[in-house]
Amino acid sequence: MRTLFNAEMADLADDLIAMARHVDAAINKTSTAILTGDLDLAQSVIADDEKLDELEDQVDERCVLLIAQQQPVGLDLRTIIASLRISASLERMGDLAEHISKDVRRAYPASAIPDSHRELIEGMCAAATEAAGEVVKLLETRDLNIAAAIVEDDDALDDLHEAAYKALTADGYHGTPQETLDIALLARYFERFGDHAVGISRRIVYLVTGDHSGNRAKI
Amino acid sequence: MRTLFNAEMADLADDLIAMARHVDAAINKTSTAILTGDLDLAQSVIADDEKLDELEDQVDERCVLLIAQQQPVGLDLRTIIASLRISASLERMGDLAEHISKDVRRAYPASAIPDSHRELIEGMCAAATEAAGEVVKLLETRDLNIAAAIVEDDDALDDLHEAAYKALTADGYHGTPQETLDIALLARYFERFGDHAVGISRRIVYLVTGDHSGNRAKI
Numbered sequence: 001m002r003t004l005f006n007a008e009m010a011d012l013a014d015d016l017i018a019m020a021r022h023v024d025a026a027i028n029k030t031s032t033a034i035l036t037g038d039l040d041l042a043q044s045v046i047a048d049d050e051k052l053d054e055l056e057d058q059v060d061e062r063c064v065l066l067i068a069q070q071q072p073v074g075l076d077l078r079t080i081i082a083s084l085r086i087s088a089s090l091e092r093m094g095d096l097a098e099h100i101s102k103d104v105r106r107a108y109p110a111s112a113i114p115d116s117h118r119e120l121i122e123g124m125c126a127a128a129t130e131a132a133g134e135v136v137k138l139l140e141t142r143d144l145n146i147a148a149a150i151v152e153d154d155d156a157l158d159d160l161h162e163a164a165y166k167a168l169t170a171d172g173y174h175g176t177p178q179e180t181l182d183i184a185l186l187a188r189y190f191e192r193f194g195d196h197a198v199g200i201s202r203r204i205v206y207l208v209t210g211d212h213s214g215n216r217a218k219i
Numbered sequence: 220m221r222t223l224f225n226a227e228m229a230d231l232a233d234d235l236i237a238m239a240r241h242v243d244a245a246i247n248k249t250s251t252a253i254l255t256g257d258l259d260l261a262q263s264v265i266a267d268d269e270k271l272d273e274l275e276d277q278v279d280e281r282c283v284l285l286i287a288q289q290q291p292v293g294l295d296l297r298t299i300i301a302s303l304r305i306s307a308s309l310e311r312m313g314d315l316a317e318h319i320s321k322d323v324r325r326a327y328p329a330s331a332i333p334d335s336h337r338e339l340i341e342g343m344c345a346a347a348t349e350a351a352g353e354v355v356k357l358l359e360t361r362d363l364n365i366a367a368a369i370v371e372d373d374d375a376l377d378d379l380h381e382a383a384y385k386a387l388t389a390d391g392y393h394g395t396p397q398e399t400l401d402i403a404l405l406a407r408y409f410e411r412f413g414d415h416a417v418g419i420s421r422r423i424v425y426l427v428t429g430d431h432s433g434n435r436a437k438i
Binding site: 063067071084088165177 | 279282283286287290292293296297300303304307384387388392394395396397399400403404407
């Protein structure tokens with residue numbers, strides 16, 4: 001019975017890793033799409049999001065069955081509850097990647113990012129893809145050093161988000177309202193992406209160390 | 220044992236109602252604050268959000284203990300899992316009300332909404348406060364007619380959100396970039412608020428009817 005339970009807990013962990021890899025691919029593709037205006041790539045992110053939704057349902061169903069059939073307590077139960085939260089965050093990160101790709105599609109054949117903000121968006125893409133890769137590694141290894149790196153990427157995203165807004169309201173800025181709208185939303189999507197990554201990493205830190213401080217996960 | 224369990228399930232339901240009332244108060248206050256520029260009201264929304272975070276932690280802890288100690292199955296277990304999801308949505312709705320109040324504070328003593336968009340924002344405030352009140356009633360009564368009303372409010376918020384963006388990019392619009400930024404984010408916050416309300420109502424519909432279709436709750 002215990003062996004079966006352990007196998008099912010391992011399957012649950014694998015499901016979350018599969019979701020995280022999906023998100024990692026989505027954010028990498030959507031970053032390339034926004035920087036290059038690649039419509040096909042953007043379309044593939046939009047089409048693939050459904051698969052992530054299915055994975056989330058699978059995780060949720062597995063969690064409910066695990067609790068009902070195995071009646072776990074203690075750390076096992078908390079791991080299952082955390083998995084429910086993590087799957088919701090990963091699903092949401094996929095939605096954000098999809099939103100960005102929809103911006104690419106709407107703007108096509110023009111670019112969705114004006115020259116005034118290209119460097120800032122490049123920075124956000126870099127920090128977000130780093131964070132997405134680290135979330136995969138954290139779920140695979142439970143190495144807490146990775147959690148610290150995710151917090152750093154989130155700090156970078158927060159700074160870039162603020163810088164993007166400041167640049168929009170600076171004296172020398174003369175973008176069109178459409179450009180202002182696009183940048184406002186893009187910066188917001190990337191900032192939320194970082195929040196979700198930190199939320200996931202705090203839940204993992206809690207499971208590994210039992211330390212609940214700083215565990216107000218924003219999901 | 221069963222009586223104790225039923226009492227604890229009732230406490231859990233009461234906790235969610237308390238959270239929903241808190242969100243209802245926050246969205247009412249933040250709506251008044253954004254329409255009137257009332258700084259004190261905005262500050263009170265920002266200060267009160269911490270209480271909602273505490274309520275969320277309390278719900279989460281209660282859910283974990285209920286599962287561990289009572290080992291529920293079937294509908295009871297699904298109700299507890301749904302409660303975890305609903306508490307996360309309510310907490311997030313509180314965050315959105317707080318974001319709006321922070322916009323009021325940043326713009327003060329000026330208004331955070333330009334005349335060009337006042338009517339649209341009034342409409343969003345009306346739909347959001349209606350939805351917030353309906354979420355309270357739905358949790359109190361489980362009356363499924365209310366779920367339909369919440370979907371209608373969300374549709375109204377989606378339409379107003381789109382209209383706000385269209386107005387920002389229309390030929391006759393001459394707002395400053397700061398105004399464009401403010402409206403872009405405000406409209407997004409209200410739109411997300413509606414999404415969370417619908418997510419909650421779908422989870423309740425599922426618990427009452429067992430109908431999972433349309434239950435891709437966007438939380």
